[in-house]
Amino acid sequence: xxxxxxxxxxxxxxxxxxxxxxxxxxxxxxxxxxxxxxxxxxxxxxxxxxxxxxxxxxxxxxxxxxxxxxxxxxxxxxxxxxxxxxxxxxxxxxxxxxxxxxxxxxxxxxxxxxxxxxxxxxxxxxxxxxxxxxxxxxxxxxxxxxxxxxxxxxxxxxxxxxxxxxxxxxxxxxxxxxxxxxxxxxxxxxxxxxxxxxxxxxxxxxxxxxxxxxxxxxxxxxxxxxxxxxxxxxxxxxxxxxxxxxxxxxxxxxxxxxxxxxxxxxxxxxxxxxxxxxxxxxxxxxxxxxxxxxxxxxxxxxxxxxxxxxxxxxxxxxxxxxxxxxxxxxxxxxxxxxxxxxxxxxxxxxxxxxxxxxxxxxxxxxxxxxxxxxxx
Numbered sequence: 104x105x106x107x108x109x110x111x112x113x114x115x116x117x118x119x120x121x122x123x124x125x126x127x128x129x130x131x132x133x134x135x136x137x138x139x140x141x142x143x144x145x146x147x148x149x150x151x152x153x154x155x156x157x158x159x160x161x162x163x164x165x166x167x168x169x170x171x172x173x174x175x176x177x178x179x180x181x182x183x184x185x186x187x188x189x190x191x192x193x194x195x196x197x198x199x200x201x202x203x204x205x206x207x208x209x210x211x212x213x214x215x216x217x218x219x220x221x222x223x224x225x226x227x228x229x230x231x232x233x234x235x236x237x238x239x240x241x242x243x244x245x246x247x248x249x250x251x252x253x254x255x256x257x258x259x260x261x262x263x264x265x266x267x268x269x270x271x272x273x274x275x276x277x278x279x280x281x282x283x284x285x286x287x288x289x290x291x292x293x294x295x296x297x298x299x300x301x302x303x304x305x306x307x308x309x310x311x312x313x314x315x316x317x318x319x320x321x322x323x324x325x326x327x328x329x330x331x332x333x334x335x336x337x338x339x340x341x342x343x344x345x346x347x348x349x350x351x352x353x354x355x356x357x358x359x360x361x362x363x364x365x366x367x368x369x370x371x372x373x374x375x376x377x378x379x380x381x382x383x384x385x386x387x388x389x390x391x392x393x394x395x396x397x398x399x400x401x402x403x404x405x406x407x408x409x410x411x412x413x414x415x416x417x418x419x420x421x422x423x424x425x426x427x428x429x430x431x432x433x434x435x436x437x438x439x440x441x442x443x444x445x446x447x448x449x450x451x452x453x454x455x456x457x458x459x460x461x462x463x464x465x466x467x468x469x470x471x472x473x474x475x476x477x478x479x
Contacts, residue, residue: 141176149188149205151312152181155332155396159264160204162392163360163385170377188310195361196256203361208293216249218293219443221356224427226451230265232458233355233447237262240450245443253439257364261379263386267397268354271415272327273334273343281422290314290326294430295352301426311337318342330393331401340408349415351423
């Protein structure tokens with residue numbers, strides 16, 4: 104190869120091939136249709152094959168395949184198929200994977216600021232508030248700065264599916280006061296680990312597929328993952344019977360859709376748009392599916408498996424906010440993290456005021472039509 108010659112990228116190859124094929128087809132007596140083989144996107148998730156979040160990832164890949172007219176096809180793989188659940192960012196950066204479906208907190212070990220994009224302080228806004236911050240409040244540019252400028256990663260990332268606030272989790276007995284949780288060996292991830300450790304817990308950061316085995320071996324004695332459906336599927340009800348809903352430790356998370364930058368840049372613009380905006384389509388679909396499945400599975404946990412559902416006490420919730428205050432003061436020593444949190448606070452102060460002032464008391468209406476259901 105001479106200096107003037109350049110290796111063909113996948114995109115340029117397909118474009119050049121189509122042009123040559125079209126010219127050749129013009130010499131035929133009858134019209135011919137050039138068949139272009141689909142581009143296969145190698146995508147791994149951070150979820151076990153049986154987890155509902157694999158279903159959510161599939162809702163994305165199915166939509167992208169259909170919107171692309173079959174030009175894009177996915178090889179969708181569960182955690183561990185190529186790399187571990189916490190290693191997908193490295194694999195996408197290195198080009199071992201074209202794409203990944205995870206949450207930013209899973210690469211928290213590379214930079215603590217990752218946790219701010221989903222598992223950070225709760226300023227008073229919901230996950231929908233914070234997903235809106237990502238797209239309309241400056242979050243996307245801060246994410247780009249962190250991943251590309253500060254960390255030098257060769258990736259693009261988009262956020263989708265504003266998750267319902269994560270339960271405080273699973274306990275063998277009741278926990279109603281801060282004193283009750285002292286010394287627990289507890290599973291969580293990201294800044295939530297720092298938060299709950301400061302409240303007296305001993306924290307282990309584990310991917311979802313390792314939680315129940317760790318509980319069975321006594322490595323942990325309490326845990327949270329994310330939602331009733333995932334918890335039911337991996338057998339949380341077999342190792343604990345007290346399930347505490349409502350918490351400030353992870354209340355504003357969304358999925359992260361990662362792409363290798365070179366792979367993404369090499370695609371035709373319409374395919375780039377389909378991959379990007381397919382996240383928004385899947386976000387709506389994931390939300391609807393989660394509402395149906397999470398609520399149904401919560402009822403199953405109660406009715407079929409004898410799980411007692413509690414609402415986390417005000418004492419513990421207030422202690423979490425106080426613990427966040429102390430943690431925030433420490434995090435603000437980092438210039439980027441302070442800018443990021445300042446941006447979030449400004450967004451929530453503006454948007455949250457409207458959201459909270461405008462929201463009717465839905466619990467009052469629910470109790471009116473379904474009296475006694477909220478009594479816990």
